[in-house]
Amino acid sequence: MLILRLNKAGMPQDWIHPEQAARLYCQDKVLFELGHDSRLLRGGHNRLGIQSTLRLASIIACDGKVTDLSGKVALTNRYLFRRDNDICLYCGQRFSPRVLTRDHIIPRSRGGKNIWTNVATACRRCNHAKAARTPEEAGMPLLAVPFRPNVYERFYLMNRRILADQMSFLASHFSHQRDWQVQD
Numbered sequence: 288m289l290i291l292r293l294n295k296a297g298m299p300q301d302w303i304h305p306e307q308a309a310r311l312y313c314q315d316k317v318l319f320e321l322g323h324d325s326r327l328l329r330g331g332h333n334r335l336g337i338q339s340t341l342r343l344a345s346i347i348a349c350d351g352k353v354t355d356l357s358g359k360v361a362l363t364n365r366y367l368f369r370r371d372n373d374i375c376l377y378c379g380q381r382f383s384p385r386v387l388t389r390d391h392i393i394p395r396s397r398g399g400k401n402i403w404t405n406v407a408t409a410c411r412r413c414n415h416a417k418a419a420r421t422p423e424e425a426g427m428p429l430l431a432v433p434f435r436p437n438v439y440e441r442f443y444l445m446n447r448r449i450l451a452d453q454m455s456f457l458a459s460h461f462s463h464q465r466d467w468q469v470q471d
């Protein structure tokens with residue numbers, strides 16, 4: 288389980304391990320908690336044989352530097368395929384990420400840029416069939432509008448094991464309607 292760390296304004300900052308979260312609790316840096324899920328971390332035993340425990344919330348907000356991450360969503364294939372739910376945006380079939388490709392909607396050879404709004408997840412077959420054409424020219428309309436993830440969508444893309452309450456927190460700030468779902 289990873290814990291979602293927010294800044295004091297409630298903006299996601301990082302996914303952290305329980306041990307890192309425990310350190311923040313011990314340093315008294317946790318300002319508030321969100322979510323219903325929690326995890327009990329067990330520590331050492333004292334002289335009387337009593338073990339120390341610490342309950343960690345799944346979402347914690349901490350004081351400190353406020354980083355605006357909204358403009359920094361790296362365009363990687365891993366994030367792109369997850370944005371599109373591992374679905375080819377031309378034929379609508381779901382594939383293993385291993386066999387998916389990045390399609391430039393307006394082809395690179397025609398001046399199309401390598402940016403979030405000009406890329407789509409495509410299976411090899413569709414990518415090959417479309418070739419150096421636009422979707423209109425190829426008669427292959429896109430099944431969804433490609434978008435640039437906002438900061439909450441970015442944190443969804445980063446972690447494949449999101450707890451239900453973390454998911455509902457992130458999803459309440461998504462700016463694009465899509466079949467977002469928690470995946471194993």
Ligand SMILES: [Zn+2]
Nearest residue numbers: 375378410413
């Ligand atoms: Zn396809």
